[in-house]
Each structure stands twice: as structure tokens, then as C-alpha cells.
Amino acid sequence: MNLEHRALSEHRKVIIVIPAHNEERNLPSLLESIRKKISEVDILVIDDGSTDRTARVAEKSGALVATLPFNMGYGAALQTGFKFALMKRYQYVVQMDADGQHDPGSIQALLDEIGKEDVDVVIGSRFLGNKERYKASFVRRTGIYIFGKIASIITGQSSTDPTSGFQALNRDALRFYASPYYPVDYPDADVIIMLHRAGLRIREIPVTMHTRKEGKSMHSGLKPLYYIFKMFLSMFVTLLRNDRFVRRVEKKEG
Amino acid sequence: MPLQQKIFAISISILLFILIIDLVRRRMLREEYSWLWLLTGAVIIVLASWYELLMSITTLIGIVLPTSTLFFFGLLFLMIISLYYSTKISSLYDRVKDVSQEVAILKMEVSRLIDRGSKSDEP
Numbered sequence: 001m002n003l004e005h006r007a008l009s010e011h012r013k014v015i016i017v018i019p020a021h022n023e024e025r026n027l028p029s030l031l032e033s034i035r036k037k038i039s040e041v042d043i044l045v046i047d048d049g050s051t052d053r054t055a056r057v058a059e060k061s062g063a064l065v066a067t068l069p070f071n072m073g074y075g076a077a078l079q080t081g082f083k084f085a086l087m088k089r090y091q092y093v094v095q096m097d098a099d100g101q102h103d104p105g106s107i108q109a110l111l112d113e114i115g116k117e118d119v120d121v122v123i124g125s126r127f128l129g130n131k132e133r134y135k136a137s138f139v140r141r142t143g144i145y146i147f148g149k150i151a152s153i154i155t156g157q158s159s160t161d162p163t164s165g166f167q168a169l170n171r172d173a174l175r176f177y178a179s180p181y182y183p184v185d186y187p188d189a190d191v192i193i194m195l196h197r198a199g200l201r202i203r204e205i206p207v208t209m210h211t212r213k214e215g216k217s218m219h220s221g222l223k224p225l226y227y228i229f230k231m232f233l234s235m236f237v238t239l240l241r242n243d244r245f246v247r248r249v250e251k252k253e254g
Numbered sequence: 255m256p257l258q259q260k261i262f263a264i265s266i267s268i269l270l271f272i273l274i275i276d277l278v279r280r281r282m283l284r285e286e287y288s289w290l291w292l293l294t295g296a297v298i299i300v301l302a303s304w305y306e307l308l309m310s311i312t313t314l315i316g317i318v319l320p321t322s323t324l325f326f327f328g329l330l331f332l333m334i335i336s337l338y339y340s341t342k343i344s345s346l347y348d349r350v351k352d353v354s355q356e357v358a359i360l361k362m363e364v365s366r367l368i369d370r371g372s373k374s375d376e377p
Contacts, residue, residue: 046358064366066358072351080355087359184351 013091014041014111017081019074020098021048024057027098031061034104038111044084045098048077074165075184082178086171093169102166106207110168113205120173120200123159123192124166124207139224147189147231154239155196159204162189166207173200183234186227190234197238263302263324271295290338294331301327 016034020027031043045058049071058065066080078095085093092114096102106124113122144163151159169177176182176198183190195202274291277283301308301324312323 064362066362068358069354072354076351076355079351080358083355084359084362180348 011088011090012040012042014094015081015085015088015090015092016041016043016094016096016107017046017078017085018043018063018096018098019046019048019077019081020050020054020058021071021074021077022050022052022054023098024050024052024054026100027054027057028061030098030100030104031058031063034107035062037104038107041094041107042090044081046077046080048072048074073185075182075187078165078187079178079182079184082169082174082182086174086178089171090174091171093174094167095169096166101209101211103208103210106166109205109207110166113203114168114170117170118201119203120170121195121202122168123161123164123202123204124168124209125161125164125204126207126209127160128204128206139228143224143228143231147235150235151189151192154193154235155202157202159189159192159202161204162192164207164209166209176200186230188227189231190238193235193238259321260302264299267295267298267302271299287342290331290335294328294335297327297331298324 018027018030027045031045034041034043043063045054045063045065047055047058047065047067049068055065055067066084068077068080081095082093092111094107094110096104096107102124110122110124113119140163144161148159148162151162173195176195181194181198183194192202271292274283274288274295278285278288301311305320308320308323312318312320315323317323317326
């Protein structure tokens with residue numbers, strides 16, 4: 001609990017943003033293993049209108065906790081973290097899921113890659129050179145495959161896992177993610193296309209992902225169908241749009 | 255168009271008109287949202303009372319019965335109104351999202367400030 005002792009303006013260079021909705025069972029072990037694997041980071045949990053004790057559990061584990069007044073969905077929760085990180089001038093942001101799918105052991109790899117400063121977004125892919133087969137429903141797997149292909153064609157670089165929510169960003173990318181351009185309902189393959197069109201550099205690296213342990217996936221019921229529809233529409237209109245988010249390259253912030 | 259139909263259509267439109275004006279007067283409907291409704295009422299009144307115009311529009315777009323023209327325009331306006339509301343809801347959603355994100359961040363900042371204040375008060 002050493003967070004409170006430091007001044008509000010002082011913080012570490014890296015923040016890990018974890019949106020959580022009713023994840024009191026998964027969070028403590030996740031936060032603990034992040035702390036074990038990597039020490040010099042701040043952890044921000046965004047409690048997305050949970051009905052359980054997600055916020056308290058996260059606070060007990062020593063994380064910063066921002067609580068949304070009501071459930072707003074994954075993307076909006078995530079963006080809350082991005083806005084905070086932008087405001088507080090964190091240099092790098094890692095986004096990951098609270099449900100234990102994303103292995104904390106891969107955080108360092110993401111940070112190493114983004115630290116090379118020749119890329120703006122590092123996406124952790126569960127399919128890139130991985131031994132452990134990732135289990136997902138047929139619709140989901142097909143969706144990932146098709147949208148990955150489309151994103152690959154449009155961006156001209158291979159995208160094996162466009163749905164991955166395990167990413168590291170630098171400040172240029174962060175500025176985009178915190179802007180109104182960021183699609184807050186199901187940010188996904190369309191984000192990759194938007195990033196590409198905004199002139200941000202994307203790279204994929206292999207990470208470890210597990211099949212989820214506790215709780216309900218956000219991809220259940222009719223949602224996969226809506227997801228497919230939304231993705232097609234979003235990618236299509238993204239290509240039609242003229243207004244572009246322009247990345248600022250000239251000056252680095254200290 | 256039979257007289258009864260005419261009277262019926264015009265009186266309904268006038269009632270709608272009065273209702274909208276009254277809602278605006280009682281501040282239950284913002285002016286911003288009333289104009290489309292007033293336009294709908296006005297167009298229906300004009301079409302129902304000006305038979306020649308109604309007939310020429312009817313033949314122009316190839317409708318058989320002039321009453322269908324009235325229905326068609328009524329329906330068209332309803333669709334436009336719902337579409338307009340959908341865009342309003344979308345922009346309202348964005349604002350609610352931004353506000354609640356900021357509330358979440360500020361709440362966290364405030365509680366951290368308070369924590370720090372109470373810590374430094376202790377000797």
C-alpha cells in the first residue's frame with residue numbers, strides 16, 4: 001500500500017489498465033501475479049459498474065481503482081483508463097483483461113517491444129507462434145480469422161489476432177485511444193484499420209493467453225452476431241471517412 | 255377527397271399543433287425538438303386543405319388515392335423524426351460516456367487527495 005504515500009503527481013512510467021466487470025474472483029490472483037512478475041508499474045482497475053466487490057478487492061490489492069457510475073461496456077471502461085493515463089502523462093500503457101485470459105508473464109515482452117520506440121502499438125497475438133491452442137467458439141474463431149484477413153489486406157501487414165485486448169501503447173497511440181475516434185463498443189479489428197489510417201505503427205508479438213476461468217464472457221448469446229455486423233459496418237465506414245486522426249510526431253513529451 | 259376526411263385530417267393536425275406549442279410553453283419539449291413535429295403538422299394541414307396541390311403530388315409520384323399521399327407523408331415524417339432522434343441519442347450517448355468517464359477519474363483523484371490529506375494531518 002505504498003501508493004498513497006507518494007504525491008499524486010508522482011508516478012511510474014508505465015500503467016497497466018484493466019477494465020473489470022464483476023471480476024472479484026479473478027482480480028486478486030491476477031493483480032498479485034502482475035506484481036510478482038513486474039514491479040515498476042502502476043495498476044489501474046476500472047470497475048465498470050460491477051454489482052460485486054470488484055472495486056474493494058482491487059483496492060485491497062493495492063491497485064488504483066476508478067469506478068464508473070454504471071455499466072458502460074468494455075470499450076468505454078478501457079477508454080477511461082486511457083484518458084487517465086493521458087492526463088497523468090504515463091509514457092507507456094498496457095491494456096489487459098481482468099478475467100485471467102491474458103498471462104501477466106507476457107507484459108514484459110510487450111513493454112520491451114514498445115520500449116524500442118520504433119512502434120506505437122504492440123498487439124499481443126494468441127496465434128502467433130504459439131504452442132498452446134486457444135479455445136474459442138466457432139463463430140468467434142471464424143470472426144477473428146475473417147477480420148484478421150480483412151485488416152491484413154487493408155493495412156498491408158499481417159494481423160493474426162485483431163481482437164486481442166492485450167496491447168501496449170505509447171503516447172501517440174494513447175492520444176488516439178483517448179480521442180472520440182476510438183470506437184467504444186467492441187473496439188476490435190476496426191481499431192487496427194483506424195490506427196493504420198492515423199499513421200500509427202502496429203506490430204504483433206506472440207503472447208500467452210488462457211481460456212477463461214471464472215465469470216461470463218462478453219461474447220455470449222446473440223452478441224457474436226452483433227459483433228460481426230458491427231465489425232463489417234465499422235470497417236466499411238472507417239474507409240469512407242475523410243476526417244483523420246493525425247498523429248503528432250514532431251515533439252516528444254517529457 | 256370527401257369533406258369528412260378533410261375535416262378529420264385538418265382537425266387532427268391542428269390538435270397536434272396545439273399540443274406541441276403547449277408542450278413547448280410548459281417547457282416539457284425543447285424548441286430544438288419541436289420543429290420537426292410542427293413541420294409535420296403544417297404539411298398535413300396544407301395537403302389536406304389544398305386539394306389541387308394534393309392531387310398534383312399524388313399524380314406526380316404515381317399514387318392512386320390522394321388519401322394514400324397523406325398517409326405516405328405522415329409516415330415519411332415519422333421515419334425522419336425517429337432517425338433524427340437516433341442521431342440525438344447517439345450524441346447524447348457520447349456525452350454521457352465522456353461525463354461518466356470523467357466522473358470516475360475525478361472520484362478516484364478526490365479520494366486519493368482526501369486519503370493523502372488525512373495521512374499528513376497525523377503527526
